[in-house]
Amino acid sequence: MATTGAPADEQLRVLAAQRWRIALTLTAVMIVLYFGFIVLIAYDRPLLATLVAPGLTLGILLGALVIVVSWLLTFGYVRWANTKYDPALRALNNAGTARGATR
């Protein structure tokens, strides 16, 4: 496995690095989104008190949007991982297993 597995390991590293890049980017988006909201609560209350509709302040609207957008981000990631990442991983794994068997 040490010699025959090397190219597969290299491919796996590339694929894994791609997943981590996407995962870390989405995590960063999540952190900016939520802490942006929290920092506004902490430091700019007048802005959040703005009425966007009768009874609906910007603060309440943004709070609800944080929840909805969080869910949409998980949807985006799961869709990518199930349709792109998993098949690539499976192809790689099958190739690795085949090489291991014929070794």
Next chain:
Amino acid sequence: MNTTAIGQPNSVAIGFFILFIIITLVITYWAARRTRTTEHFYAAGRTISPGQNGFALAGDYMSAASFLGIAGLVSTTGFDGLIYSTGWLVGWPVVLFLIAEPLRNLGKYTFADVVALRLKQTPVRIAAAIGTLATVILYLIAQMVGAGGLIKLMFGLSYETAIVIVGVAMIAYVLFGGMLATTWVQIVKAALLLGGAFLLALMVLARFHFNPAALFAAASTKYGAGVLNPGKLVSNPLDTVSLGMALMFGTAGLPHILMRFYTVPDARAARTSVFYATGLIGFFYLLTFVLGFGAMVFVGPEAIKAVDKGGNMAAPLLAEYLGGTPFLGFIAAVAFATILAVVAGLTLSGAAALSHDLWVNALHRGEADSRDELRVARFATVILGVIAIVLGITFKGQNVAYMVSLAFAIAASGNFPALLLSIFWRRFTTAGAVASMLFGTLATLLLIYLSPTIQVDILKHQTAWFPLKNPALLTIPLSFVVGVVVSLMSERASVDDPAHHRRMHLGEMSAD
């Protein structure tokens, strides 16, 4: 509100509650016949589907703190309570992106499996068990306090009797039915809770032409525009940010949540289940906006506080106002089922830390007989159940949402940094992991003790040593720093990185 039936025995509540107990005990009986090995006891034989696990994750997560605590906070403080609603959801994407898949591929039953995989077992397992037990016990206290208060008000039983009933039912589920019973209790409870909260929200909105803004407007007309804006609860800006950090990163360090990822067959199922869970939980927290303001408008903050100082009875009081005593009974039974299910999940993860991490891997170097391990796990279940009962009685009267946020602070500082570093960083060492977990847990506990909540509110001192109510702002970054610095100062472990890497992405099948 002198007319409330709260505090008197409620036949509908008792009827629903007995029905729930019967259903869950039948599930437990069914599960007990299938629980023969440790893999069944801890991980339900890894047979749970992504959809089922999505409901079970939601069930484990939507605790009494969410339903009773947040509705109470919103109804008495307005917008400030919503900070909890949003904060409690935003941890889920983080769990999905960073933790779920590597956790499923690298571990067996507990998150300590992942941290200890490349490191020395004994010290890492002991440190992880300390972090797990601290989180679990603090969380258990909050749930027990919620349960005791609720049953006392609903059924007219004494607080202590109520706590004992919860403790005994929960021990029965876990002891006999293990993870399979606990999972199905969570699924039943999640469906009941979502259904009950949705129905209650619909009844509120029906009075406002299904326009939430009209409800908020009514609240601001009645109690001032301030209720729609950040207010007193978050008077210290750093406190707000600190609470936010605890809620966001704590989810990814909660032992009973992390344990659920081992009940599904593979990493793909783990990933998909988080997507379902996030949808269900997000929907539920959006409902808390309506429930909280609904209780504020129809019941009123004063009446709510008159029944329970912590505000925890807002949702049941709202149900009584809108649907009379029968609906109050239904909602109370749902809230009680909620608590029962969450304490079962918590106890199971605590028992896994005691038996799988401490007894098997720290004391017996991973070479214990599976039947012995099962016996130890069941013994640990009973011990934890008794501890939960005793502490539940001791901590009577605390606001449950705040208590849970402290459990999140420990999970976020003690468990999450070490788990993340062990997945991402090859240079992480045994000393670094142990230092990070112990520092995170102990520093959080110490700073909570020195915080205004304990020093000023409980001990009645003039000032507190530490200014923040929630220490996460300081303890999360410091736990990472401690983990990294101690790792760099200690000798790196000799490990087979390619094999570890293959396993992280492909799972155990290809870890040869």
